[in-house]
Amino acid sequence: MGAPFIKMQGIVKKFPGVVANDHIDLDIYLGEIHALLGENGSGKSTLMSVLAGLYKPTAGKILINGVEKKFGSPRDAIANGIGMVHQHFKLVEPLTVAENITMAEREGSFWLKLGKYEHELIQFGAKYGLSVNPSALVWQLSVGEKQRVEILRILYQGSQVLILDEPTAVLTPQETCELFENLRTMANEGCAVIFITHKLNEVQALADRVTVLRGGKVTGVLQRDEIETKRLVRLMVGRDVVSHYDRKNVSDGQIVLEIDRVNALNDMGLPGLNGLSLVVREGEILGLAGVAGNGQRELAEVIAGLRKTTMGTVRLRGEDVTNLSPLEMIRRGVGYVPEDRMGMGLIPELNITDNLVLKCYQHPRFSGRWLLNNREIYNKSTQLVEQYQVKIPSLEQPIKLLSGGNMQRLLLAREIANEPKLMVVVYPVRGLDVGATEAVHKLLLELRLRRTAILLISEDLDEIFKLADRVGVLSRGQVVGDFNVEDADVEEIGLLMAGSAKGVENDVCPR
Ligand SMILES: Nc1ncnc2c1ncn2[C@@H]1O[C@H](COP(=O)(O)OP(=O)(O)O)[C@@H](O)[C@H]1O
């Protein structure tokens, strides 16, 4: 295979309170598609931002063709042939494709040369199978087309190494397939492609080699012929299943939530839930694992009354509550801690007190004949903040100034105080540090002991294994698998997450 084009050696990158990259080694060869696989937060984006000159490493070095280089900015990385397509594109929407791609060369007679550039771009794109219309305005393009423009821009700058950060997250299956073909062409043309993903089937479909990260460390490097789903799962998720929290068993309870063959559309008007069925009983946590984008959001919103179903039934303690309003669902005892804390759960500009009574200001205790009863509201807020140990300087502080952990604690406090019969939590500890994570987990277990039925939607298998009584997997808008946590096997769950149990392991552009 010769010598690697890029050698990252002992890369350490620390952020306040986190070691995002912990002595990482990575070799990249020209002509290969190299997958960087890992769960959320395992350090993939950080490592590649170091390589692309966006972050300065805390320690470690980068060798290009055997020579040590120090990148002070993305410009330096580009000068060394390394370019990155970020999760959020950096295109200028009102400009044309050609203008965006050639912007760096905008000197002197740029405008005169534009016609020439346009012609050149078509030819250049064709070489890599990337067809673009150079005179189209970027804002008119689909997401897939914008991504193609980004890739072309980086190649046009002379990059030999193309880094893509979770490029398929925004694509339709057809666009994904097309992207994969283009990446293969680039590798065949002698480029190195580094492909960040947390999806096993994409590694299967595309990678020549894969480096797996877990908790900021490399857990394995596999060659094409060693790539095997079970092995990837083991490296990515870790073999040792967590030490369980100490929890008391709650005996079989009544069914609280029953979802029966429900369909719902996602925001793009495509099927988000496809005949999904599940049951959650009182005093039990049902953990749904799965890769984001498989119906997580749609499911939670259907239960919270925020999204209409197109078919099927939702029952709460036997009562048909299909398509009732959010307020009706709150009245029936549904608590909801959404994925997007700031957007959906809390109002960042309002202070802590107001946020705490957001859902119950209509309760007689808090609203007088004309005005809200401020004393009662203040008392209740003080009590909640103390009880749940939310660390705040004052109740008057706007919520946006709190840390993620305190925000989440506050949100949970509010939901718990309403004594929910059913609690739906989505990615509850995303972005939280270890301490805050534990606090949130303990709150959920406490709620369980009070016999609330809990639906926990998470991408983190450790979290699910620690908390859940029953485990299922959300895949393509359905719940597949239903295990008691004692009988559940991490690898089997991982396989279901990758979709392989349905015989579709290589469904992404089989090679
Ligand atoms: N700019 C930043 N400031 C502070 N912490 C960060 C920053 N970027 C990432 N992190 C933290 O570093 C860890 C790794 O994050 P990241 O590289 O984004 O992981 P991945 O891309 O694998 O999901 C996470 O714990 C994340 O919270």
Ligand SMILES: [Mg+2]
């Ligand atoms: Mg990332």
